[in-house]
Every structure is written in structure tokens, then in C-alpha cells.
Amino acid sequence: MHTQNIYKNYEPAVTAPDKDYKCGYWFIFCSNKLLIVNNENEAKIPQYNELSELSQVLTSPLYLGRFYGLPAYCIGLADSTQAPSGMSFVDLRSTFGVLDEASFLLASKAVQVVAWEQTHRFCGKCGSLTQDLSGERAKVCPKCGFISYPRICPAVITAVFKENKILLAHARSFKGDIHSLIAGFVEAGETLEEAVEREIMEEISIKVKNIKYWGSQPWPYPNSLMLGFTxxxxxxxxxxxxxxxxxAHWYDVENLPELPPKVSIARKIIDWYTMEHSSS
Ligand SMILES: [Zn+2]
Structure with a gap:
């Protein structure tokens, strides 16, 4: 297990202990972009007292728990929202290495909670307005009782090895000449291992064995859980x-192509393998 306890300085909770939400950290999203305070060398998550320009629209937030000892909230605002002065709405991925890691990780959770809130206002079964289910991250339909939880889509990503070489592929959706591991969504009724075998067979026509779990990573673009395998x-x-x-080709660790960004589990697995197999 390589991916335990990813969050730092964070105690998760669903129900705010206090009705007064006008305090603490606010993870604010507009079209899936995150509001950050732009400082000279680093960015940070704004606190409520810095957000007076938005106070009219900062109502009914979702509670995330305590972050650095303060309450933390998240909310999605209308697409037309203007960022307050000294702040900007930025693509979440671009904040990796700009925000501190704890803030980046909690923002990655918050964006999924907000997206879920925005897409589950109505019951998926009968179309009535939903209500929050007390004490849980869930919505309940007052008319038919249907309960919906945040939707998480599991995807498998696999590093395949052959005689000290690693298989890396370029997908059409990748930027530039980036090469990465084979990945794909798990289908209904499938085990994770079956998904690994099927994706690799479908995409590059090879058979694999000794499938082993490596670790996982929430991947909020928009709501995947990446499950890493070797x-x-x-x-x-x-x-x-x-x-x-x-x-797709077999690569020697001494001669790797352009790789995905360090934030991704793909890169973490590749870096781990490289460490284990470098001659130096
Ligand atoms: Zn319903």
C-alpha cells in the first residue's frame, strides 16, 4: 500500500457543528475552476473574511470538516461569477505545485462534492427536488425515498513489465508526446483484475499475468477513483x-519518453518502478 493517509491537516465531517458558516476556509468553484488567492510566489485557499465581495452569494455551503483547525466549506457559484480582486478562478490541475499539497488534495475532494451537489438537486427516479440526508453525504427524495450518493467512477491503470522494461503508450487524448500507462473504466459486473486484463487486451492486444494492486488515487476530472496495478x-x-x-512500446528505465505530470498516479507508479530498477 503506497497511498494511505493522503490528506494532511484535515479532519473530514459532513455536518457542521455550528450554523454560522461565515468563517474558515472556502473552496469555491465556478465551472469546475477553483478560486485561489494569488500571492507573489504561492497561491492559497481564501478564508471567509477575505471574501466580502462575494458575501451575497456565499450561502448554503457544503461542510467538508476542519482544515488547519478551521471549518472548511465548499460551494459552486454561477458561471458568470467574477473573482474578487487579488484572486482568480483557475483550472484545478494547474494548482498542483502552486497550492500547498494539503490544499490541493482537499480542493480535489471539494470539486467532486460540489459537482455532485449541482447534479443531484432533483431525484433521478421521479424528478422531485431532493433534500440533504442528515449526517451523510447523500440526497434523499422526499416523494419516493430514493437516495443518491456522490458518484465515483472506478478506473484501473496498469504498469505492465517485460524483462525489466515497462510498457508506455501514447493516447490520442494526451498532450504533446506524453507516454503513460494503460488505463480505462471498470465496467458494471467486472472485477478490477478483469478490467485490467480487458483494457490491456482491447487497447494493445497483449495478455498479462500476476496482476497486483499498487495503490489508488482520487482523480477528480471529474469523478474517478484511479486504482493502480502492476x-x-x-x-x-x-x-x-x-x-x-x-x-505503445516497451521502454528501458534508462531511456524513458516524456511522462505524465508528477501529480498523477501513473507517474507515481512509473517513478516507483524506475527507482526500483535504476542501475545507479
Ligand atoms: Zn423521487
């Missing part, structure tokens, strides 16, 4: 599907 090559020739994957 596997050994068993048989077949690389033959890319040409739809998702444009090319």
Missing part, C-alpha cells in the same frame, strides 16, 4: 487499437 507480460504482440492509443 502486471507481467504473458503473451502476444503489441497491436494498438488506433482509436484510444496511437502507439
Amino acid at each position: 502486471a507481467e507480460y504473458e503473451g502476444g504482440e503489441i497491436n494498438v487499437d488506433g482509436v484510444e492509443i496511437s502507439h
Whole structure:
């Protein structure tokens, strides 16, 4: 297990102990972009007392728990919202390495909570207005009783090894010439291991064995949970599907192509493997 206790300085909770929400840290989103305070060398999450320009719209937030000892809230605002002076709405991914890690991680959770709130105002079964279910991160329909929870989509991502080489592929959706691991969503009724085997077979036509769990990472773009695996090559020739994957090759750790950003579990697995297999 490589991914325990990712959050720092954070105690999760769903129900605010106090009705007064005009305090603490606010994770504010507008079109999935996060509001940050721009300082000279670093960015930070705004506190309520810095947000007077938005006070009219900062009502009915969702409680996240305590962050650095203060209450933390999240809310989604209308697309037309203007950032207060000295602040800006930025793409969450671009805040990696700019925000401190604890803030980045909690923002990654908050964006999923906000997206869920915005897409579950009405019952998915009968269309009535939903209500918050007390004490849980859930919505209940007062008419038919249907309960909905935040939707999380599991996806598997796998590092395949063959004779000290790692399989890396370029997907058409990747920027530039980035090469990464094979990934895909788990289908209904499938085990994680079956999803690993199927995705690798579908995308590059090879068979794998000895599938082992490596670790996981919430991936809020928009609501995935990435489950990392390692596997050994068993048989077949690389033959890319040409739809998702444009090319794939076996790489020696001494000679890796352009890799995904360090924030991703893909990169964490590749870096871990490189550490284990570097000759130096
Ligand atoms: Zn209903």
C-alpha cells in the first residue's frame, strides 16, 4: 500500500457543528475552476473574511470538516461569477505545485462534492427536488425515498513489465508526446483484475499475468477513483487499437519518453518502478 493517509491537516465531517458558516476556509468553484488567492510566489485557499465581495452569494455551503483547525466549506457559484480582486478562478490541475499539497488534495475532494451537489438537486427516479440526508453525504427524495450518493467512477491503470522494461503508450487524448500507462473504466459486473486484463487486451492486444494492486488515487476530472496495478507480460504482440492509443512500446528505465505530470498516479507508479530498477 503506497497511498494511505493522503490528506494532511484535515479532519473530514459532513455536518457542521455550528450554523454560522461565515468563517474558515472556502473552496469555491465556478465551472469546475477553483478560486485561489494569488500571492507573489504561492497561491492559497481564501478564508471567509477575505471574501466580502462575494458575501451575497456565499450561502448554503457544503461542510467538508476542519482544515488547519478551521471549518472548511465548499460551494459552486454561477458561471458568470467574477473573482474578487487579488484572486482568480483557475483550472484545478494547474494548482498542483502552486497550492500547498494539503490544499490541493482537499480542493480535489471539494470539486467532486460540489459537482455532485449541482447534479443531484432533483431525484433521478421521479424528478422531485431532493433534500440533504442528515449526517451523510447523500440526497434523499422526499416523494419516493430514493437516495443518491456522490458518484465515483472506478478506473484501473496498469504498469505492465517485460524483462525489466515497462510498457508506455501514447493516447490520442494526451498532450504533446506524453507516454503513460494503460488505463480505462471498470465496467458494471467486472472485477478490477478483469478490467485490467480487458483494457490491456482491447487497447494493445497483449495478455498479462500476476496482476497486483499498487495503490489508488482520487482523480477528480471529474469523478474517478484511479486504482493502480502492476502486471507481467504473458503473451502476444503489441497491436494498438488506433482509436484510444496511437502507439505503445516497451521502454528501458534508462531511456524513458516524456511522462505524465508528477501529480498523477501513473507517474507515481512509473517513478516507483524506475527507482526500483535504476542501475545507479
Ligand atoms: Zn423521487
